[in-house]
Amino acid sequence: GQNIDQPTEMTATEGAIVQINCTYQTSGFNGLFWYQQHAGEAPTFLSYNVLDGLEEKGRFSSFLSRSKGYSYLLLKELQMKDSASYLCAALDSNYQLIWGAGTKLIIKP
């Protein structure tokens, strides 16, 4: 079956760095997405990885290892507004998105 695993909840301190991990098992693979979702709002796109390695976008970076079925989202210089759920989603061979349950990130002052 197809499956995405990510931690349910993480806590970090303002100004610090946090890494949110995601492992996936899909029928074929066409890339991995990370989305941010604030409570009561729709998800917003953060990043897309299809090749191995690190993609950096400002304070956010995303890493992919296809051989390990593993990705992480790295958030630097954490701000209170980064408190949200972070959703990992893998695109399978039929271009269907397989969603993780999301990681709720709590930022403490």
Next chain:
Amino acid sequence: GAVVSQHPSWVICKSGTSVKIECRSLDFQATTMFWYRQFPKQSLMLMATSNEGSKATYEQGVEKDKFLINHASLTLSTLTVTSAHPEDSSFYICSATLRQEPEPQHFGDGTRLSIL
């Protein structure tokens, strides 16, 4: 670019009412639109995938006669919750993609549906 508009944002109505939610891609032609439902503190649940001019593909366990999806044009898809009941109260979110290639889904702002 890639803006998706969803309307209405909030709906409160009586049990037995049918509710229509619209999803529009404002600045691109969406080949595929998706409808999700999300209960409080739970993950997104894909309800159906909708391609312009063809019937929607529903996920297992989603009643197609209960949740009617129409995708009449490349910029508009509608979800109608027929004879809504309190258990249908949820956050409904649509998304759209430009083409069937690796492409992020662009989400509407969601519709919060409350059935009394």
